[in-house]
Amino acid sequence: MRLQLGVLASGNGSNLQAIIDAIEAGKLNADIHVVLSDKPEAYALARAEKHKIPCLPMHPSNYQTREDFDSAMAELLEDFNVDFLVLAGYMRIVTKELLKKFRKRVINIHPALLPSFPGLHGQRQAVEYGVKYSGCTVHFVDEGLDSGPIIAQRVVPVLDDDTEETLAARILEQEHQVLPEVLQWISEGRVHVDGRKVTIDK
Ligand code: GRF
Numbered sequence: 001m002r003l004q005l006g007v008l009a010s011g012n013g014s015n016l017q018a019i020i021d022a023i024e025a026g027k028l029n030a031d032i033h034v035v036l037s038d039k040p041e042a043y044a045l046a047r048a049e050k051h052k053i054p055c056l057p058m059h060p061s062n063y064q065t066r067e068d069f070d071s072a073m074a075e076l077l078e079d080f081n082v083d084f085l086v087l088a089g090y091m092r093i094v095t096k097e098l099l100k101k102f103r104k105r106v107i108n109i110h111p112a113l114l115p116s117f118p119g120l121h122g123q124r125q126a127v128e129y130g131v132k133y134s135g136c137t138v139h140f141v142d143e144g145l146d147s148g149p150i151i152a153q154r155v156v157p158v159l160d161d162d163t164e165e166t167l168a169a170r171i172l173e174q175e176h177q178v179l180p181e182v183l184q185w186i187s188e189g190r191v192h193v194d195g196r197k198v199t200i201d202k
Helices: 014-024 043-050 066-079 122-129 164-187
Strands: 003-008 030-037 055-057 084-087 106-110 133-140 150-157 191-194 197-200
Touching: 003 014, 003 164, 014 030, 014 043, 014 164, 030 043, 030 066, 043 055, 084 164, 106 164, 122 133, 122 164, 133 164, 150 164, 150 197, 164 191
Parallel strands: 003 030, 003 084, 030 055, 084 106
Antiparallel strands: 106 133, 133 150, 191 197
């Protein structure tokens, strides 16, 4: 089925751009109904505008609690008839206020091989730990921190002279491929979750 997407982004929006490009290239059976950001200055919003996709900055400071913020966001997403939510470089933890409205219909992309290096700066954690491989993870979002069932991962080598920036660039190349790919699998109804295990029909 054609996915009716909402995308949450806090920064540059290159993962959002990868989704837009896949849709426009006919590789992803989806429409982006709205892009929301918790950062009014996020370049992700400019990317949406350029592609005539409705987009709105949200102001967390206008809300008493994280739950109030997420409730307002959930209502907005429903107003835009969103049926599947993508966290594409979204730097806030989502609360049950959002998850209860989109149960098992929220995915996130994280720049590390979870469960290693959750949270912020996954690339920096990998370089500092001295791992030989890192990568990215697409997972369903639950109420934990980067802890939902894993759908797909892509691996990249960590080179001796890597910095957080050089590793992040290598991981991003994989992110931009795997995120649209997972969304296409979901649109084809091929993704099945059983507890922590996710299986993809051939
Ligand atoms: C990506 O590395 C993503 O994995 C992480 O934040 C970065 C966002 O990049 N959550 P962009 O905003 O999609 O360019």
